[in-house]
Amino acid sequence: MSIQTKIGPVTDSLSALCDHIHSSSNCKHDKVPAVVKKLLSSWQAKECYDHISPVSIPSHAQVIDIVNQIRRILFPGYFTKTKLHASNIEYYIGKETTDLYEKMSEQITMAIRHDCRRHGQPCTACEQQSHQITLDFIEALPSVASVLASDIRSTLAGDPATDNPDEIIFSYPGLMATTIFRVAHELYELKVPIIPRIMTEYAHSLTGIDIHPGATIGPGLFIDHGTGVVIGETTIIGKNVRIYQGVTLGALSLPRDAGEKLRNMKRHPTIEDDVIIYANTTILGGDTVIGAGSIIGGNIWLTESVETGTRVLLKRPELIYSHPKKHD
CATH class of the missing domain: 2.160.10.10 (Hexapeptide repeat proteins)
Incomplete structure (x- = not known):
């Protein structure tokens, strides 16, 4: 009895102070199903946009991973955790490039397949296309690296605030946006749907620099500050x-109908x-x-x-x- 006497007042005081005990009476879970039905009816009526389909759309996260992997390949030693030297550089680049091939061909397959279904096209042999496109893209990487080197040299020549290419590669938003643009432009030229735009909009979100992947830009571009x-x-x-x-x-x-015209x-x-x-x-x-x-x-x-x-x-x-x- 003495124990109950001691516990009773403590419990009563907690009840008075703790709002959690009364939370069940304020719960609105029962209102959610009605909202779900409205959402479903909007999608069924095609008033809103959805991607409810057995065909996968490219992964935004995977495309960003691919961008970062390409930067590791184009600028070896800058964005890697592994220390690179003469004895392991070929192995490292070979491993990264082989892995890139697998990831990119998968995402390009999904992009082509999704675009095919969206436009109601007949079979476009998406997997066969994606493997060829991926190989064409990887074969273009040496020329992309060469053009980016000219962009860095132009930056060094035009910006008295630095004489250090490492500083430009690591920290200049102009070079980051230009790098991602040049990668995306190669895919754009290879007619890859959606992925090039994901890439350049990722660069836009990071740097404030908005370059459409369809633009044609010669070597030696220097975007100063860039925002x-x-x-x-x-x-x-x-x-x-x-x-x-x-x-x-x-x-x-x-005009309002400029998209088509x-x-x-x-x-x-x-x-x-x-x-x-x-x-x-x-x-x-x-x-x-x-x-x-x-x-x-x-x-x-x-x-x-x-x-x-x-x-x-x-x-x-x-x-x-x-x-x-x-x-x-």
Whole structure:
């Protein structure tokens, strides 16, 4: 009796303080099934989008893993846990590249199969296609590495803030976005659905630099700082071009049905060799050509072509200075 007497008041005080005891009366689990039925009816009526299908869609996580694996191959020794030296480099690259082949062919198969079903196409021999595409892609990696080396050299030549290629490879967002773009562009050229865009949007999310995988970009690209750079699908950029933050290479105002009318048409500008485009400049239109060696100043809006060697600058704005009155 003495024990019960002691426990009783303690239990009563806990009941008064602890809201958990009363939680069952506040539970709303019974309301959830009605919401589920509404969701199902939306998908069945095709009002919303879903991917309820026996055909697998490529894995977003796997595609990102592939991007990181390709970076390890293109820049051996930079992003690896294994110490690389002359005696193990061939083994390491061979293992990474063989593993890449397996992962990439699987994801490309799913991408082709999904695209085939989505468009109601007859059998496209997706596995046979994917193995050939993957081999073609891997065979292109040496040339991709060579072009990226020219991008690094352009960065070293154009940026007085560094003289260290390691710093550029490890930390420059411009090079990361350019690397992923060059990888994605190879897949885009090989007609791989969806995967190239997953790759470049991953780069966009990390760096703030948005490059469509369909753009054509020559060697020696240097994107300085980079935040807010946008390069559209049909943009053509020549060799040794330098672009600063906030630059848009875009399309002119588009109609509501532009998706169908203007698909596969050139909508974005052409930037010829050795052009410099300074910060926050916008260049629009598929017929707009910036001639080789031109310099386009900051905060410019261009919708027409400029000749070779042109300098386009804003007139110096009128600045107003004000100072607080000095009291004696």
